[in-house]
Amino acid sequence: MKAPLLELVTLISSGCMTEEEIARIADEADQAYADPQAFLQANPDINYDDSFPIPLGEWVVIGSLPDTVLFQADDYEQLFSQIVASFGDSVHFVLNPKQLAKTEPLKALNRIQVQMSSLYPEKGGYVLVDFSEPLDDELQAVLVYTCDLQRMMQLAVQVGIYAMPALEALRAEA
Template sequence: MKDQLAELITLISSGCMSEDETNRLADEAAQAYADPQAFLQANPDIIYDDDFPIPLGEWMVVGSLPDTVLFQADDYQTLFEYILGSFGPDVPFVLKPKQLAKTEPLKALNRIQTQLSSLYPEKGGYVLVDFSEPLDDELQAVLVYTCDLDRVMVLAVEIGIYAAPALAALQAEQSE
């Protein structure tokens, strides 16, 4: 499982995490998945409760991803502000967060996805992917290169972490 976790973390971090960070996190998460009680005893500083809606291994992944990888917010305007911040000032964005202020969620997400798709054309752009179970915020997502999306989805299923392209998930939810 460690190798699958390392690959997933590498793909969702798009170069924001070093190989050492990725391997350390994958190792810790694999240990937490394999024997949660032993992991908690060996790491008493980890705050985890059996009432949490996700397994300890997943908690280790989600809780250890930097805010340049895992974006959490209660609305799309704020989510997009965090995404913009992760890229820094050298990456040009046409879309501005304030343009999402009074926009319904599906239109806001569509605009965000359109903007992300235009970045890094050599990788096919980015896809905003809902990732894991949001615990404190309404929205929780990662960016994945379009060319890596299929592999990320396979790894997420194999590991057991929820992942879905955000726009497609919201469209499906609203069509029900």
């Protein structure tokens, strides 16, 4: 399971994490998937129990991703604010998070996706992807290069972590 975890984390990190960070997350998650009890005994500081709706290995992946990779929020204005902050001042966004404040979810998410699709054209832009089961927030997503989306989705299925392009998922709910 380590190889697909390594590739999955690499794809969702979109260059925001070092190879060492990615390898550590994949290694720890692999151990947690393989033997949850042994992993918990070796890591007593881990705050996980059987009431969580996701497996320990998935919880390790989610809990290890920095806030420049995993975005968690209760609304699209907050989510987009986090995305903008993750890019820093060097990237200019046409869309402003405040413009999403009173916008219905589908329109807000569509605007975010249009903005993300226009960035990094060499990779086809980014796709906002719902990732795993949100535990404390309404929304939980990662950005993936459009050119990597299909492979990322295959790997998510292979390791058993829910992933779905956010706009597609919201349209399916409507």
